Every structure is written in C-alpha cells, then in structure tokens.
Amino acid sequence: MGEFRPLGGKIVTRPFLVLAAVALFAGVLLVKRFVYGIGAVSNMSDGYPWGIWITYDVVVGTAFACGGYALAMLVYVLNKKTYYPLIRSAILASMFGYTLAGVSIFFDVGRYWQAYNLILPWYSQLSSVMFEVALCVTTYIMVLWIEFAPSFLERWNKERMLKVLRKVLFLFIAVGVLLPTMHQSSLGLLVYIAGQKVSPLWQTGFLPLLFLITSITMGYAIVVFESILSSVGFRRPLETGLLAKLSAIIPKLLALYLVIRFGDLIGRGELGLVFRGDMKSIMFIVENLLYLIPTVILFSPANRERPRMLFIGAVLMLLAGAVYRFNTFLVGFDPGPGWHYFPSFSETMITVGLIAVEIMGYLLFVKTLPVLPSLKHA
Amino acid sequence: MKRRDFLKGVACGGLLLAADVPSALAQPFARQQKAMPPEAVGILYDATLCIGCKACVAACKEHNSMPPDFSTTDQLWDNAIDLSGKTLNIIKLYTHGAGAAKDREDGFSFVKRQCMHCIDPSCVSACPVSALTKDPKSGIVSYNKGACLGCRYCQVACPYNIPKFEWDAPFPQIRKCQLCSHRIKEGGYAACCEFCPTGASLFGTTKDLLEEARYRLTLKPGEEYGFPVGRIGSRETSHRTVEAVYQPRIYGEKEGGGTQVLMLAGVPFDKLGMPKLSETSDAARSEGLQHMIYRGMIAPIALLGGLLYAVHRSTKNNDDR
Numbered sequence: 001m002g003e004f005r006p007l008g009g010k011i012v013t014r015p016f017l018v019l020a021a022v023a024l025f026a027g028v029l030l031v032k033r034f035v036y037g038i039g040a041v042s043n044m045s046d047g048y049p050w051g052i053w054i055t056y057d058v059v060v061g062t063a064f065a066c067g068g069y070a071l072a073m074l075v076y077v078l079n080k081k082t083y084y085p086l087i088r089s090a091i092l093a094s095m096f097g098y099t100l101a102g103v104s105i106f107f108d109v110g111r112y113w114q115a116y117n118l119i120l121p122w123y124s125q126l127s128s129v130m131f132e133v134a135l136c137v138t139t140y141i142m143v144l145w146i147e148f149a150p151s152f153l154e155r156w157n158k159e160r161m162l163k164v165l166r167k168v169l170f171l172f173i174a175v176g177v178l179l180p181t182m183h184q185s186s187l188g189l190l191v192y193i194a195g196q197k198v199s200p201l202w203q204t205g206f207l208p209l210l211f212l213i214t215s216i217t218m219g220y221a222i223v224v225f226e227s228i229l230s231s232v233g234f235r236r237p238l239e240t241g242l243l244a245k246l247s248a249i250i251p252k253l254l255a256l257y258l259v260i261r262f263g264d265l266i267g268r269g270e271l272g273l274v275f276r277g278d279m280k281s282i283m284f285i286v287e288n289l290l291y292l293i294p295t296v297i298l299f300s301p302a303n304r305e306r307p308r309m310l311f312i313g314a315v316l317m318l319l320a321g322a323v324y325r326f327n328t329f330l331v332g333f334d335p336g337p338g339w340h341y342f343p344s345f346s347e348t349m350i351t352v353g354l355i356a357v358e359i360m361g362y363l364l365f366v367k368t369l370p371v372l373p374s375l376k377h378a
Numbered sequence: 379m380k381r382r383d384f385l386k387g388v389a390c391g392g393l394l395l396a397a398d399v400p401s402a403l404a405q406p407f408a409r410q411q412k413a414m415p416p417e418a419v420g421i422l423y424d425a426t427l428c429i430g431c432k433a434c435v436a437a438c439k440e441h442n443s444m445p446p447d448f449s450t451t452d453q454l455w456d457n458a459i460d461l462s463g464k465t466l467n468i469i470k471l472y473t474h475g476a477g478a479a480k481d482r483e484d485g486f487s488f489v490k491r492q493c494m495h496c497i498d499p500s501c502v503s504a505c506p507v508s509a510l511t512k513d514p515k516s517g518i519v520s521y522n523k524g525a526c527l528g529c530r531y532c533q534v535a536c537p538y539n540i541p542k543f544e545w546d547a548p549f550p551q552i553r554k555c556q557l558c559s560h561r562i563k564e565g566g567y568a569a570c571c572e573f574c575p576t577g578a579s580l581f582g583t584t585k586d587l588l589e590e591a592r593y594r595l596t597l598k599p600g601e602e603y604g605f606p607v608g609r610i611g612s613r614e615t616s617h618r619t620v621e622a623v624y625q626p627r628i629y630g631e632k633e634g635g636g637t638q639v640l641m642l643a644g645v646p647f648d649k650l651g652m653p654k655l656s657e658t659s660d661a662a663r664s665e666g667l668q669h670m671i672y673r674g675m676i677a678p679i680a681l682l683g684g685l686l687y688a689v690h691r692s693t694k695n696n697d698d699r
Contacts, residue, residue, distance in 0.1 A: 039545030046462065046542050049533035077685060079692040110528020110543060110550040114507075123507040123525050127665050130531045131506035132672075170693045174685035182678060189668060193500050193535045195634075195660035196653060205667055335539050336653070 004088055004370035006155070007234060011367055019356040026353020029346045030107055038110065041346035047339025048330070055329040056351050057104035059187055060322045062137065063215045065097020067226065068144060069180040070219025074246075076173050083246060085373035086239070088151060089230065090223050092371050095144040096358045102141050104354055105134075129189045136183035143176045151369040184215035191328055199332040200270040201284050206260060207328070213257045214321045220250050221294075221317035228311045230366070236375065244304040247313065254295040254317070261288070283323070283331045290320035408658050408666035411635045412498035415517035418584040419557065420495055420638030421571060422591055425645070426481045426622040427578035427605060428488040430469055434570035434579050438467040441558060441569035463544035466555040467492040467570050472650050481622035481644025489650040490579065492570070493540045493555035494630060494637035495519050496659065501532035501541055503661035509552070510541075517584070517638050518559050523551040537634055537653050537660065567609050574607070582610030584638045591628045591640055599623060635659030 033041045044051040067090035074080045075087055106112045117123045118134055125131050147169070153162040188211025191198050204210075224243050231238045265271050274281050294313040303309040330341065343351075366372055438444070439456060446456035447464040458465035472487045479485030499519050501510045509526035512519050521541075528550060532541040544550035558568040566572070571581035580587065590610060597603055597620045604615035622644035629647045630637035634655040641647065648654055671677065 035548060037544070037546045037548050037550060042545075044545070046533060046545075047539060049530035049543060076689045076692050079688070081692075108529075110530070111523070111526050112528070114525070114527055117507045117525055117527060120507075123509075125506055125508045127503055127668070128506040128531070129664065129668055130504060130529060132668075134506055134529075170689045171686065173693070174682060174689045177685050177689075178678060178682045181681065185671075186668075189664070190531075191534070192667060193504055193660045193664035195500070195537055195663070196655065197534075197537065208667070208671065333534075336651070 003085065003374055004151070004154075004372065005374045006370055007367045007372055009367055011364055016360060016363060019360045022349075022356040023353045023360065026350045026356070029350050029353075032346070033107055033350070038108075041344065041350065043341060043344040043347060045339060045341065047335040048333070048341035050329060051341060051347060052330075052343045052351055053104055053108040053347065055326055056322075057108070057354060058101045058137075059325045059329055061097055061101045061104070062187070063184065063211075063218045063321055063325065064222055064318065065094040065101070066180060066184065066215045066219030067091075067222040068094030068147070068219075069177060069184075070216050071223055072147075072173055072177050073216075074249075076170075077177060083242065086223055086227060086242065086246075088148070088371045088373075089226060089366065091144065091148050092151075092365055093222065093226055093362060095141075095148050096361050098137065098141045098144055100354050100358050102137065104351075107350070129186055129193065133183050133186045133190065136179050136186070140176065140179040140183065143172050143179060146172045147176055151365075151371055155369050180215065181212065185209065185212040187211050187215075188328070191333070194333065197333060197335055198328070199273070199280050199334065200268065201265070201273050201280055202328040202332040204264050204268065206264045210257065210261060210324075213253055213260075214324060217250055217253050217257070217317055218321040220246060220253075221314040221321075224310055224314040225318060228307060228314070230372065234366075234372075236372075238307050240305065240307050240310070243307075243310050244301075247298050247304045247310055248301075250313070250317065251295050251298040254291055254298075258288070258291060258295065261291075280327075280332060283327050287320060287323040287327055290316050290323055294320070408662035409669060411659055411662045412512075414497050414584060414636065414638075415513070415515055417515045418497075418517035418638050419562070419567075419582065420517075420584040420587055420640065421492075421557075421568060422580045422582070422587040422640045422642070423490045424578050424580070424591075424594065424605075425487050425489055425641070425643035425650070426620075426624065427576045427616075428469065428490065429576055429578070430471065430488045431575065432469050433573045433575060434490065435465070435467055435469060437569040437573035438555075439465070441561060442466060444553075461491055461540065461542055463542045463547075463550070463553045465542075466553060470651065472645055474649075483645050483649060485645075487643055487645040487650060488578075489643070489652075490570075490641075491538075491540075491651070492639065493519060493557070494538055494633075494639045495557060496634060496637050498635040498659035498661045500535035500537060500634075500660045500664075503665055504531040504535035506531065513559075516557075516559070516562070518557045518562075519554075520556045520559060521552055521554055526552055528552070535660070537655055572608055577605045577607035577616050580606060580610060581608065584640070586610045587640055588628065588631065591631075591642055594642060595624055595626060595628070597624070632657045635662065 029041055042051055071083060071087055071090045074083050149165060150162060185208035188207035192207055224247060227239050227243055274284055294316040297303050297309055297313045444466060445464050447458035447462055449457050449459045458468055461468050468491050470489050470491060472489060474484050477486040481487050495518060499512055502512050507525045507527055509522050510519060510532055530543055532552060533543060541552045541554045543552055561567060567581040571579045599620050601620050602617060603620055604617045606612055607614040607616050625643055625646055629641035629652055630639055643650060
C-alpha cells in the first residue's frame with residue numbers, strides 16, 4: 001500500500017477527445033458490419049479468411065499485451081522484487097490488450113451469437129489448436145482482471161476483500177504465467193495446419209517456440225516502451241536504472257531466437273528463399289533486421305543506460321515481433337493464384353478505433369486508480 | 379527442494395511446453411494418419427470424359443437449394459466464376475496457347491472443383507467446436523451450422539480452399555459440398571454424378587473408384603472401353619474410344635493422406651490448379667505437434683505446480699507482491 005498512487009488530473013483532455021472521436025467512428029463502422037455482414041467493411045475473402053482483425057487485434061495485440069506476463073515471471077517466479085514498481089501498469093496494459101483482443105473476436109467471427117458453444121462439452125474439439133487458444137485467452141482475460149483487482153479495492157477502500165484476495169492472489173498469478181506460455185506458443189501453432197499455404201520461410205515445427213520467445217521479448221519491450229512514454233507524457237522522472245537492468249535480459253533472448261530461427265531455416269534447406277528478392281524475401285529480411293538491430297544495441301551495457309537507446313531498442317523489438325506475426329499470418333500466407341488481401345479503410349479504422357479505446361482506458365485507469373509507482377520509489 | 383533445482387524444473391517445463399526441440403526439427407513426428415473409413419464413398423472425376431456442359435453445377439444447385447451466383451451485370455443466369463458461399467461445385471477450364479487439343483498440356487482441359495472429402499481432413503482437425511465432422515462410416519465431411527462460430531479456421535486450414543463463407547450475410551454460415559448426404563440417406567447419390575451425361579463424374583465407394591481409376595490408367599489411346607455413367611455398378615455405360623493420354627497418376631490417392639474424391643486427367647494436375655501435397659496430412663502433423671506438447675497435460679500441470687510453488691514463496695510475506 002502506498003507504493004502506487006493515482007496520477008490524478010483531468011480525464012477529458014484534448015487527446016482524449018480525439019481518441020473518443022476515432023472510437024466513435026469505428027463504432028459506426030461496426031454497426032455496418034453487424035447489419036450487412038463482414039464483407040461490407042472488410043477486404044477479407046475466401047482465400048484470405050483472416051485479415052488484420054485476427055493478425056493485429058489478436059495475434060499481435062496479445063503479444064503487445066505480454067508485459068504483465070513477462071514481468072510477472074521476473075517479479076513473482078524469479079522473485080526479483082526490484083521490478084515490482086513496474087508491475088501494475090504492465091498488468092493494466094495487458095488487461096486492456098487482452099480484453100480488447102477478446103472483444104475484437106466477437107466482431108471477427110461470423111456466428112458470434114453461438115460463441116458459447118466453445119464451452120459446451122459436446123461441441124468441444126480438443127484436437128483443435130483454435131479451441132485451446134480461445135479457451136486459454138478467455139480464461140487469461142479473467143485472470144488479468146483479478147490480478148488487477150487490488151488497484152480497484154485499494155481505491156474503494158475495501159480492506160476486507162483486499163485481505164481475502166491477497167491470500168489467494170498467488171494462485172491467479174501462477175495461472176497468469178501458465179496461460180500465456182500456453183496460448184502464445186499455440187498462436188504460432190495455429191498456422192501449422194495450413195501446411196504448404198504458408199511459405200517455408202515461416203512454416204516450421206518451431207512456430208510454437210519462436211512465438212513464445214518473441215512474445216516474451218515483446219512483453220519486456222512493451223514495459224520499457226510504456227514506462228518511458230508515460231514518464232515523458234506525464235512528466236515524471238525516467239525509471240532508467242530499472243529499465244537498464246530489465247533490458248539486459250532482452251538481447252540474450254533475442255540472440256537465442258535468431259539462432260533457432262536461422263538454424264531451423266538452414267536445417268530445412270530453405271535459406272535460399274531469403275535471397276529471392278520477392279515480396280516474401282524482402283519482408284523476411286525486414287523482419288530479421290528488426291530483430292538484429294535491437295539485439296546489437298542492447299548487448300552494449302552503455303546503451304542500456306541511455307533512455308533514447310532503450311526506447312529505440314524497445315520500439316524496434318515491438319516492430320520486429322509485429323512484422324514476424326504479420327509475415328506468418330498474412331505475407332507468408334498464400335492460398336494460391338488469384339487471391340489478394342490488403343485491409344480496407346473501414347477494416348483498418350475498426351482496428352484503429354480499438355487501439356483508441358485501449359489508450360483511453362489506460363489513461364482513465366492510471367489517473368483514477370493506484371497503478372503507477374509513487375514518486376519516491378521511482 | 380533447492381531453489382536452483384526448482385527454477386531449473388520450471389525452465390524445463392516451459393521448454394517442453396514450447397516445443398520438443400529435436401522432434402520439431404525432424405518434422406514428421408506426426409500422429410498416426412487416419413485410415414479410410416470402411417464404407418467410404420466418393421467421386422471419380424475423369425477430366426478426359428468431361429465436356430464442360432455444367433449439368434453437374436446446375437444439378438448441385440437444384441438439389442442443395444443453393445442460390446444462383448451472378449457474375450454479369452444483367453444478372454439473368456447462374457454463372458459463378460468460382461466456388462463461393464453460393465456454389466459448392468464448379469467446372470473450370472484450363473487452356474494453353476490456342477487451346478486446340480483436348481486433354482493436352484498444350485491444349486485445354488476441364489477440371490471440377492469441390493470438397494475432396496479428405497481421409498484425414500484439416501478442416502475437421504481445425505474446427506474448435508466440431509462443426510465440421512467426418513462420418514465414421516461413409517467418410518463424408520459435413521457441416522453443422524448449429525455448432526459453428528464462424529471463426530473461419532477451416533478455411534485457413536483447407537489445402538484446397540474449399541469451405542466458403544457468406545461474407546455478405548449478417549448471419550453467415552460456412553458452405554461446402556457434403557456429397558449430397560441427404561440424397562444418399564434416401565437411397566440416392568451425389569446429384570453431380572447422377573446428372574452427368576458422360577460419366578465424367580462417377581459416384582461409388584472410394585475402393586471401387588480407385589479400382590476403376592487404376593484400370594483406366596492401363597487404357598491406351600484407340601482402345602474401346604465402356605465407361606460407367608452415374609455410379610459404379612449402374613447399367614448405363616458410355617462406349618467410346620479412348621482418345622487422351624492419362625497423366626500416370628490418380629490425384630487424391632495419396633495427396634495429403636488421401637481423399638475420397640479422386641481425379642484423372644490428361645493435363646498435369648498442378649496446371650489444373652490442384653495443389654502439390656505431401657503424403658502426410660497436415661492434420662496429422664499439426665495434431666502430432668500439439669499432442670506432443672500437451673500429452674496428458676503433463677507439461678502444463680508440472681509447470682503450473684512449479685509456478686504455484688515459486689509465486690507462493692515470493693508473495694507469502696508481503697502484501698500482493
């Protein structure tokens with residue numbers, strides 16, 4: 001108690017209003033989607049049945065929301081209490097990221113009114129990767145709200161409930177580390193069944209491992225990114241020392257990732273595809289440069305003490321993870337001649353609206369609830 | 379337990395969960411491939427017999443109550459240009475150059491596209507809610523809209539891009555050929571075969587169809603043969619001289635673990651738009667990898683045990699940390 005404090009300040013600021021306008025516009029487009037069908041707003045097709053709603057909102061979005069997961073591993077599993085001040089804002093961002101991914105699924109699936117079929121045992125299909133992902137993600141959304149609940153209870157002075165919750169919270173924290181380990185790796189496994197439709201540059205049995213490692217690097221990167229951004233945005237001192245320490249872990253994970261990634265490509269004899277010069281090979285090179293540069297930057301301890309370098313490293317890593325996921329799900333996905341996909345304006349605006357809601361929620365919560373560390377600790 | 383040992387345990391559990399490294403490299407640690415159901419039925423499409431009349435397309439629409447699919451602005455006649463939420467079966471045309479000679483790579487060929495009714499279907503493996511199922515006897519892959527979420531993972535998974543989605547409907551469903559299972563129930567068979575005038579689409583048990591197809595591969599141009607029309611064992615046959623040279627392969631015999639719909643043609647199958655697939659089904663590969671990670675839920679449970687221990691330890695003496 002007392003380590004975290006609401007930021008206070010006006011909620012309805014000018015940026016907040018801009019975000020609200022964007023969200024409202026997305027809302028109107030969503031009405032169109034529900035009245036006239038998905039085809040009315042989206043460029044998805046029978047060849048590209050998944051577009052940016054799945055690729056960005058769910059696959060990239062939940063990986064961006066792995067800050068809570070990555071930090072919980074450090075703070076609670078490895079018992080590194082130093083990072084404790086960062087935990088609540090990380091959990092909060094995860095909670096919004098995952099919740100909105102969950103919301104986006106409802107406008108992406110065609111028969112949303114039957115979504116509850118997932119939990120009816122006679123429909124459950126245990127061999128489906130999608131089944132595991134859907135169930136895991138849904139459960140994790142609930143776990144995140146429980147993990148975040150102390151902030152609400154402190155704000156409302158519910159001392160008794162807080163005491164009870166603290167007794168059992170460790171259960172939820174443990175499950176909250178298990179679930180992302182499962183579904184972040186399974187998100188990679190999703191496209192494995194698409195077989196030859198996915199380019200050998202991305203199609204591999206290592207998809208689960210590669211997705212898991214990068215979800216963790218993205219988790220750490222988002223913690224660094226958010227911390228620096230909110231320090232600058234809310235005019236608070238930078239948490240550089242803490243972030244520098246945190247960032248020492250990242251290049252090792254990235255190096256491990258790159259070794260597996262290229263080892264696998266060479267092992268399968270597909271390295272030649274990298275030098276084809278087509279769209280796929282260019283995107284592969286972009287993706288891996290985005291991984292390589294922050295690895296090099298962050299291996300230097302001096303760079304890790306520099307907020308600017310930390311920030312650049314974090315942004316590149318987030319981009320790398322996002323491009324890797326876009327490549328696996330869209331660029332590397334080729335259903336055959338004649339099919340093309342590029343998101344439509346409406347489709348994109350719905351995703352942008354969702355991001356707007358996410359930021360609005362984050363602003364509202366950090367201003368009214370004890371989320372950010374009190375200054376003396378920072 | 380010592381802290382170090384325990385952390386090692388957690389790390390190992392995590393790795394195991396993510397992927398068993400050596401097996402992931404040696405890709406085929408697939409589960410056992412599914413076998414052909416005992417009474418599997420299907421279609422043999424022989425492109426060399428097809429005259430492109432599209433009687434099968436019209437019959438399919440009528441007997442499956444599918445709406446017309448317009449591709450011209452006057453919207454006067456059903457003229458689908460591809461499979462869609464309105465069209466479950468279609469005849470396409472391959473041409474090369476002047477396209478003079480039938481069933482030759484430098485000429486032209488028809489090709490029929492529809493659900494292949496895979497022996498080990500990706501769509502069934504992918505579907506989270508058992509909306510797509512394979513009949514254990516007939517092997518027909520059917521769709522249940524009452525179960526379907528509309529997640530379209532079946533579309534992502536299918537190597538033939540067969541399941542189609544109703545993109546412009548507020549309450550859409552997936553559409554695909556279900557081998558006229560409603561007609562089979564009443565003693566009939568697939569409409570596309572019943573109304574095919576030449577026997578290019580032939581209905582039968584997959585076993586009989588394979589036998590028939592293998593026999594046709596032995597035929598030489600110039601020989602006479604009585605091609606069965608409609609279904610195997612029907613009295614109607616079409617006597618004709620074999621003109622085309624068959625590609626020495628039955629498409630669907632091995633592709634992706636085999637299909638119950640088979641194909642013969644004079645033009646290489648990849649030219650006709652049929653994907654080149656390995657003999658291991660993607661379903662077997664994907665489920666193999668998934669089951670390895672989650673076998674008996676041992677790895678997740680072990681990991682959870684370790685996590686509970688660690689988190690409890692690090693939080694027991696203070697508030698919520």
